[in-house]
Amino acid sequence: MAQRVTLALEGQIAELVSAYPQLAVVRRRQAETTIAGPLAFEAAPDDLEAISVSFDIELTVPHTFPKRLPRATETGGRIRGADYEHVFTDGTLCLGVPIQQRRVLSEQPTLLGFVERLLIPYLYGFCFWRKHGRHPFGEAAHGPEGILQHYLDLLGLDDPLAVLGAIRLLCERGYDARQRCPCGSGRRVRDCHRAALRGLHNHHTPETLRTDFRAIYDACHQRFQRGQLSFPRPMRRQLHRLLKRLQRPTHHLGSVHASR
Amino acid sequence: MAIDKIRYPEFLERVAREIDIPPHKYRDAVRRYQAVGRWLEDGEYSGCSGEVVIYPQGSFRLGTVVRPVRLGVAAGYDIDLVCELPSTKGVTTPQLIKHSVGDRLKQHDTYSRLLDDEGRRCWTLEYAEEDDIGFHLDVLPAIPDSGLTDTAIAITHKHDWGYDWSASDPRGYAAWFDGKNQAAFVRHAPEQKLAIQRLESHIYARIDDVPDQLVRTPLQRAIQLMKRNRDLHFNRPETVAYAPISIIITTLAAHLYGGEGHAHSALVAIVEALQRHAALVDNRAIDPGLAGLGLIRRLPDGSWYIANPVNSDENFADRWHEDGHARARAFFSWLEALQTDLLNPPTHLDPRRFKEHLARALGGAAVAPHADMLVRPAPEVTPRRRVHISNPAKPWRSG
Structure with a gap:
């Protein structure tokens, strides 16, 4: 259902525009607000050069932000014209794997945070790539594989099935410290991947969790088809059960998180 | 920064004013050609009886004068002046008319100094100006021509083999042009005269003093x-x-x-x-x-x-x-x-x-x-905001 812009979001828009006075609200729809204009900044990571630049950007902010993330496009044609890989076909910039975006945003969960922690680092990365031909912060693989890789890195695991088990558990039961850790260590979550799983649980919404589960399942399935892994029988049953549930309307999943 | 298309028409108007003759220059030019006109009117020309008529023709008359650029270099304004002697083709020759006017100009101390070599159709007076924006005053000897209109004239034409007449009708042409321009002139004159008078009040004390030729x-x-x-x-x-x-x-x-x-x-x-x-x-x-x-x-x-x-x-x-x-x-x-x-x-x-x-x-x-x-201009009054990047996301693509 369409949501009107909240007072809190209005405040965040005002904060963003006062930090970047060349930006302005250009369009208000029922469920989203669009902010556009030149975004001029000078950005520097700790150990790399500073880059001072301005991009013409357009930011479409769902009124449910930060539950749903804004879409950012670059309207000056610099990124699209550069044959840069990390752009969706509709021109939306791919700022990162969704859950990573949420994790980064959680450090400053406002619109200004979105711009300064996600959009500007992305634009910095683009400029750096143009100049040096490499990504200053690395890049994620495309599609489900990139998502799987992100979870492998995040959880410090080598086994895609362990990641699949973890995301299945989060989907079905949310975060539960007393569970056996899905990584297969035999320990309880509170003694094992506590921080990582808790972080994921906090940054995900039922919707994003479901999307990531599907993506990781797809990535594992691709490996299975290539003969790179096989699903153990008990896991197969669990997966089938969850996949079947996921095909039903989302509130069934949401109820798992109602206890949060 | 971006280009503002909306103001482009106004920009063109301003550039057109820039390449036009400014009012003080126009006043100087009119004074000069009137002086030349008086000198020519007072002359004696053999085979002529009646009044000598002097009037401007061409872009100066039509209000379409442009500061010329010749081979990339700014040049002086061209002013064309018809000097119509009271004679007819039957009693005079093109050569006589051309040289009557030339001789009269040579009788004047200043004009004889300014006078250029004889042109094909005219005599040219070269006025150099202190600010390097000069005039070329082309004096075009002519006689009335019993042609289609009562404004038709015969002008002289110097060929390799001698002199000849050719037909012209600058007053008729100007009247035709004025007709095409009239409605717009009526619409734009009051506002423009007011603007010129305000800008050049040292030249024109009242709005009515601003000549139509500057609109x-x-x-x-x-x-x-x-x-x-x-x-x-x-x-x-x-x-x-x-x-x-x-x-x-x-x-x-x-x-x-x-x-x-x-x-x-x-x-x-x-x-x-x-x-x-x-x-x-x-x-x-x-x-x-x-x-x-x-x-x-x-x-x-x-x-x-x-x-x-x-x-x-x-x-x-x-x-x-x-x-x-x-x-x-x-x-x-x-x-x-x-x-x-x-x-x-x-x-x-x-x-x-x-x-x-x-x-x-x-x-x-x-x-x-x-x-x-x-x-x-970019409304960038404050320096660019500085952003410190730490722990960023990696760029990705969904498929």
């Missing part, structure tokens, strides 16, 4: 801009000979002016209608409605015809078939350049390159004082 309608502005672009477009020694002559530009523009309120919209209408004649180069048919106007025509022998509106015997395009239709081709390729240089300038360029483009199309000196009005 410029969108038609006159459009002609000035076309002439300026023409001068710059044909600025190389090998192309300058094929540049369309001013009378062709003026005539066609006046025919096609539809009362538009701005020079830019007038230019759009004029240039588009002229471009629709381009098929004539390949001897193909053009839009019948347009062909019916008969502005530019191909004759059965392949030659070109653009009529003098007050004397259809005079063909302004009588040399267009020469050199493989070089002048016709040059005219239509210039129209295309006008379209891209002046009517739809490349506003997507960055401001610096956009200004350079305009300078090529209209002249750097005329463009420089006004180009900034087109460039929307």
Whole structure:
């Protein structure tokens, strides 16, 4: 259902525009607000050069932000014209794997945070790539594989099935410290991947969790088809059960998180 | 920074003012030609009886004068003055008329010093100015001609083999042009005279003192801009000979002016209608409605015809078939350049390159004082915000 812009979001828009006075609200729809204009900044990571630049950007902010993330496009044609890989076909910039975006945003969960922690680092990365031909912060693989890789890195695991088990558990039961850790260590979550799983649980919404589960399942399935892994029988049953549930309307999943 | 298209018509008006003759210069020019006129009127000419009549003709009379640029260098204003002696073809000769006027100018200390070598049709007085913007005063000896109209004159023409008469009717042409311009003049005169008087109150104490000749309608502005672009477009020694002559530009523009309120919209209408004649180069048919106007025509022998509106015997395009239709081709390729240089300038360029483009199309000196009005300055009053990047996400793509 369409949501009107909240007072809190209005405040965040005002904060963003006062930090970047060349930006302005250009369009208000029922469920989203669009902010556009030149975004001029000078950005520097700790150990790399500073880059001072301005991009013409357009930011479409769902009124449910930060539950749903804004879409950012670059309207000056610099990124699209550069044959840069990390752009969706509709021109939306791919700022990162969704859950990573949420994790980064959680450090400053406002619109200004979105711009300064996600959009500007992305634009910095683009400029750096143009100049040096490499990504200053690395890049994620495309599609489900990139998502799987992100979870492998995040959880410090080598086994895609362990990641699949973890995301299945989060989907079905949310975060539960007393569970056996899905990584297969035999320990309880509170003694094992506590921080990582808790972080994921906090940054995900039922919707994003479901999307990531599907993506990781797809990535594992691709490996299975290539003969790179096989699903153990008990896991197969669990997966089938969850996949079947996921095909039903989302509130069934949401109820798992109602206890949060 | 971005280019502000909305202000482009206003920018063109300002550039047109820049390439026009400024009021104080106009006043000086009028004083000079009146003095020359008085000197010529007071002369004695053999075979003449009656009053000598002196009047301006050409762009100075039509209000379409443009500060000339010759081979890329700014030159002085051209003022054409007709000196009509009271005689007839039966009692005098072209040579006698030409030299009567020349001799009279040579009798004057100053004019004899300013006088250039004899021209084909006129005597030229070269006025150098302290600020380097001079005048060329062309004095055109003539007699009344019993032609189609009571304003027709016979002018002298010096060939290699001797002198000859040719027909002209500058007053008739000016009256025709005024007719095309009249409605717009009535609309624009009060506002423009007020503006000129306020700006030049040291020259004109009252609004009524501002001469009609300083009012410029969108038609006159459009002609000035076309002439300026023409001068710059044909600025190389090998192309300058094929540049369309001013009378062709003026005539066609006046025919096609539809009362538009701005020079830019007038230019759009004029240039588009002229471009629709381009098929004539390949001897193909053009839009019948347009062909019916008969502005530019191909004759059965392949030659070109653009009529003098007050004397259809005079063909302004009588040399267009020469050199493989070089002048016709040059005219239509210039129209295309006008379209891209002046009517739809490349506003997507960055401001610096956009200004350079305009300078090529209209002249750097005329463009420089006004180009900034087109460039929307970035409202960047504070220095760029500094962002420290730590723990960023990696770019990704969903599929």
